[in-house]
Amino acid sequence: xxGKRYDQRVLVLVEVRGEQRDWDEAERVFDQRGWPVxxxxxxxxxxxxxxxREAPSARLYSVEVRFFGARNRRTERAAAxxxxxxxRAAGLEMYAxxxxxxxxxxxxxxxxxAHTVDHRPPRAPAPRPLTWMARLSxxxxxxxxxxxxxxxxxxxGMVVTGTASEARRLSRMNxxxxxxxxxxxDVRPFYGRERSHIVPRREEDGRQxxxxxxxxxxxMAFCAAVARQHSGVRAWAxxxxxxxxxxxxxxxxxxLFAVGGRVGSLLVCGVMAVYLLAVSLGAGTxxxxxxxxxxxxxxxxxxxxxxxxxxLVRQWTWGEWLxxxxxxxxxxxxxxxxxxxxxxxxxxxxxxxxxxDDLGVPGIWQAASAVKLLSLLSYALFxxxxxxxxxxxxxxxxxxVERLGVPLYVLTQVTVVLVCGLGALESAREAVEDFRxxxxxxxxxxxxxxxxxxxxxVEPTVPAAKLGSRGGVLKPERPYLSFGEAGGTxxxxxxPAGTAMQMPAEQVRLVPAADGRVRCTFSYERxxxxx
Numbered sequence: 001x002x003g004k005r006y007d008q009r010v011l012v013l014v015e016v017r018g019e020q021r022d023w024d025e026a027e028r029v030f031d032q033r034g035w036p037v038x039x040x041x042x043x044x045x046x047x048x049x050x051x052x053r054e055a056p057s058a059r060l061y062s063v064e065v066r067f068f069g070a071r072n073r074r075t076e077r078a079a080a081x082x083x084x085x086x087x088r089a090a091g092l093e094m095y096a097x098x099x100x101x102x103x104x105x106x107x108x109x110x111x112x113x114a115h116t117v118d119h120r121p122p123r124a125p126a127p128r129p130l131t132w133m134a135r136l137s138x139x140x141x142x143x144x145x146x147x148x149x150x151x152x153x154x155x156x157g158m159v160v161t162g163t164a165s166e167a168r169r170l171s172r173m174n175x176x177x178x179x180x181x182x183x184x185x186d187v188r189p190f191y192g193r194e195r196s197h198i199v200p201r202r203e204e205d206g207r208q209x210x211x212x213x214x215x216x217x218x219x220m221a222f223c224a225a226v227a228r229q230h231s232g233v234r235a236w237a238x239x240x241x242x243x244x245x246x247x248x249x250x251x252x253x254x255x256l257f258a259v260g261g262r263v264g265s266l267l268v269c270g271v272m273a274v275y276l277l278a279v280s281l282g283a284g285t286x287x288x289x290x291x292x293x294x295x296x297x298x299x300x301x302x303x304x305x306x307x308x309x310x311x312l313v314r315q316w317t318w319g320e321w322l323x324x325x326x327x328x329x330x331x332x333x334x335x336x337x338x339x340x341x342x343x344x345x346x347x348x349x350x351x352x353x354x355x356x357d358d359l360g361v362p363g364i365w366q367a368a369s370a371v372k373l374l375s376l377l378s379y380a381l382f383x384x385x386x387x388x389x390x391x392x393x394x395x396x397x398x399x400x401v402e403r404l405g406v407p408l409y410v411l412t413q414v415t416v417v418l419v420c421g422l423g424a425l426e427s428a429r430e431a432v433e434d435f436r437x438x439x440x441x442x443x444x445x446x447x448x449x450x451x452x453x454x455x456x457x458v459e460p461t462v463p464a465a466k467l468g469s470r471g472g473v474l475k476p477e478r479p480y481l482s483f484g485e486a487g488g489t490x491x492x493x494x495x496p497a498g499t500a501m502q503m504p505a506e507q508v509r510l511v512p513a514a515d516g517r518v519r520c521t522f523s524y525e526r527x528x529x530x531x
Contacts, residue, residue, distance in 0.1 A: 004033075004034035004066070005068075006034075006066035006067055006068060007067070007068045007069055007070075007071075008066070008067055008068075008069055008071060008075055008078075008079075008101070009064055009065070009066050009101075009102040009104065010064070010065045010066075010067075010075065010076055010078075010079035010099050010100065010101050010102060011038070011062060011063075011064055011065075011099075011100045011101075011102055012062075012063050012064075012065045012079050012080070012083060012096050012098065012099050012100075013060055013061075013062055013063075013096070013097045013098040013099075014026075014060070014061045014062075014063050014083055014094060014095070014096055014097070015043065015058055015059070015060050015061075015094070015095045015097050016058070016059050016060075016061065016092060016093070016094050017055075017057055017058045017093040017094075017095075018057065018092065018093060019057070022092055022093070023040075023059050025090060025092060026061065026090070026092055026094060027040075027061075029086060029089075029090045029092075030061070030063055033066075033086065034066060035063050035064060035065050035066060036063070036064045037061055037062070037063055038062040038063070038064060039061070039062045040059060040060065040061045040062070041059070041060055042054075042055075042056060042058070042059055042060070043055040043058040043059065043060050046060070047060075048060055052097075060097070063083075064102065065079040065082050065083065065099075067079070067082055067315075068314065068315035068391075068392070069315075069391065069392050069393070069394055070392050070393050070394065071101070071105075071204055071208075072393060072394065074393070074394040074395075074396070075101055075394060076099035076100065076101055077099070077394065077396075078394035078398075079096065079099045080096040080099050081394075081398070081399040083095075083096040084096070084399070085399075105202040105203060105204040105205060106202060106203040106204075107202050107203075108200035108201070108202065108203055108206065109161035109162055110161065110162065110163070110164075110167070110189055110190070110198070110199070110200070111159060111160075111161050111189070111190040112159070112160050112161065112162075112164075112167040112171070112187035112188060112189055112190065113152065113155045113158070113159060113187065113188050113189075113190065114155065114156045114157075114158035114159070114160060114171040114185045114186070114187050115149055115152075115154040115155045115156060115185060115186060115187070115188060116154050116156060116184070116185055117154075117184050117185065117186050118184065119145050119148065119154060120142075120145045121138060121141040121142060121145065149186075149188055150188065156185060158171060158185075160187060163199070164187070164197075167187040168186065168187055171185050171186070171187050172184075172185060197259070197260045198257050198259065198260035198261040199257060199258045199259035199260060200257055200258065201256070201257060201258045206256065209252055209255070209256055210256065212249075212252050213249045213252045213253050213256070213269060214272075216245050216246070216248045216249030216252065217245070217246070217249045217269070217272055217273055217276055218276065218300070219245040220242045220243075220245035220246045220249065220273060220276070220277075221242075221276040221277060221279070221280040221296070222280070222293065222296050222297075222300075223238050223239070223241045223242035223245060224238075224239065224242045224277055224280060224281060225280045225281065225290065225291050225292065225293050225296055226238045226293045227239040227242060228281060228290065229292065229293060246273055249269055249273070250266060250269050250270075253265045253266055253268070253269035254266060279291070280296065301382065304382075304385060304386075304389070305381055305382050305385040306385075307385070307388075307389070308382075308384070308385025308386055308387070308388040308389045309381060309384065309385050309388060310388070311388040311389060311391070311392040312384055312385065312387060312388025312391065313388075315391065315392075343424055344424055344427060344428055344449060347424060347425060347427075347428035348428045348431055348432060348448055348451065351428060351429070351432040352432060352435070352493065352500055353471070353499055353500040354483065354491050354500045354502075359451050359483050359484070359486065359491070383415060431446075431448040434446050435448075435453065435481075435493075439481055439493060439495045439516070440495065441516075442455075442515050442516030442517045443515055443516070444515065445481065451483065452484070453481045453482065453483055453493065454481070454482055454484075454512060455479045455480070455481060455482075455512070455513040455514070455515055455516050455518075456479060456480055456481075456482040456492075456510040456511060456512060456513055457476070457479050457510070457511040457512075457513050457518075457520035457521075458474060458476060458479075458480055458482070458490075458492065458508050458509075458510060458511075458520075459476060459508065459509045459510075459511060459520075460474065460476060460507060460508050460509075461506070461507055461508060461509055462507045466507070467503065467507055467508075468503060468504050468507060469501055469502070469503040470501060470502045470503065471494075471499055471500055471501035471502060472494045472497055472499060472501035474492075474501070474503065474508075476520055477519060477520050478519065478520060479513040479515075479516055479518060479520060480492040480493060480494065480495075481493035481495070481516070482510055485505045485510075488504060488505050488506070489502050489503070489504060489505060490502065490503055490504075490505050490508055490510065495516070
């Protein structure tokens with residue numbers, strides 16, 4: 001059975017005070033957490049002799065604490081936090097007396113293919129000087145040999161790893177239990193000739209350096225986008241910051257490999273910088289608009305949210321599932337409820353004095369408004385995402401904050417509701433303001449999730465005395481903004497009165513108007529005398 005997953009290993013000298021049952025309980029909880037106990041001895045004895053005072057009621061354990069997170073200068077302190085948490089959870093008097101990181105960063109060895117060399121021309125010196133034809137023939141033979149080697153035609157199938165000298169010796173070694181090479185062999189690197197003189201850094205070190213290079217280049221692109229939005233001194237200042245960011249990234253890229261690869265790393269860094277600048281500044285697009293700083297920050301925020309949620313989810317315990325997964329479930333549940341009835345349309349209609357049923361919004365647009373509300377709910381995920389990033393890098397405030405599990409849960413829930421409610425109110429408020437502004441200017445108002453107000457000349461089909469209007473008196477000589485027909489009722493917006501009015505659909509006829517400035521030509525005299 002596979003053991004528990006982890007990122008870091010820290011050797012911690014844990015002191016447990018109490019009696020034999022406390023020591024047995026400590027060993028049990030160590031095993032439950034998947035922390036191997038290397039050794040244990042009474043305080044003042046063994047390795048602690050002459051270091052700590054003797055105390056028969058205290059026992060020291062050398063424990064390998066394993067946990068998730070990044071490797072940085074706070075990793076050892078994070079191990080001490082884990083021991084403190086375990087002590088509180090188990091009710092034991094337990095202390096982390098020494099923490100030491102177990103550095104097991106994997107070396108990235110260069111891979112090599114073994115190939116035969118019997119096809120190469122002999123290197124023995126000629127008995128007499130060669131003619132130009134003989135020299136040309138020898139150069140052609142050497143070129144054919146090198147091409148056949150690089151194309152893999154001479155490979156034996158054997159694979160070795162290490163430096164160039166190690167790889168050659170390993171390929172020619174008699175492997176116990178295997179067979180000795182039948183012919184003279186040499187090696188070639190997996191990724192071309194240039195890899196023969198490049199020594200990669202260790203895996204974790206190389207990953208961290210690559211991540212920092214990307215961060216510097218993204219900061220450069222952001223500063224360049226900000227500089228484009230300004231002029232004068234501000235533009236030059238932001239452009240200078242962008243140059244400094246590129247220099248920082250190039251400096252890190254120069255040392256991406258332990259040995260060699262300097263020029264190639266700088267070239268790749270430069271190509272990435274040019275690509276990011278081209279994308280952020282809109283080079284090659286038809287309008288040349290490019291990205292705005294706000295759009296770039298939004299992309300960064302979305303990326304950070306997705307990454308933070310992933311970092312949080314991969315290290316969740318049952319307690320954290322209760323504290324942090326509930327908002328996610330709440331988000332999904334609210335989205336399903338919203339899909340059955342549009343909150344945004346209800347807020348919009350209420351601001352105009354009508355009901356959602358009077359708007360007659362198709363179901364597809366109700367679903368679209370539900371997606372909009374769900375996007376507002378997603379902002380609440382930014383808080384747990386930041387928490388996941390903070391836990392991954394072992395931020396100093398993580399340990400005290402983790403003790404506030406239930407208050408954090410309540411706070412997150414309140415944040416979800418507030419963010420959703422305020423965002424929905426703001427969206428509906430802006431749409432209503434745009435509608436009222438267009439109505440006052442006699443122009444066509446913008447649509448709002450399927451609501452399409454249109455200027456209409458309203459022609460009654462019954463005498464004025466029989467017209468069943470509610471909320472106002474119809475004046476057929478001027479146009480009205482119509483929300484359409486829904487449930488046998490026509491809803492109209494009376495701009496001078498600033499209210500909505502309804503009337504039966506069978507009593508009026510709607511004729512489209514260009515805008516609110518036209519004058520309708522209806523007259524009651526055209527109606528039949530019998531109504």
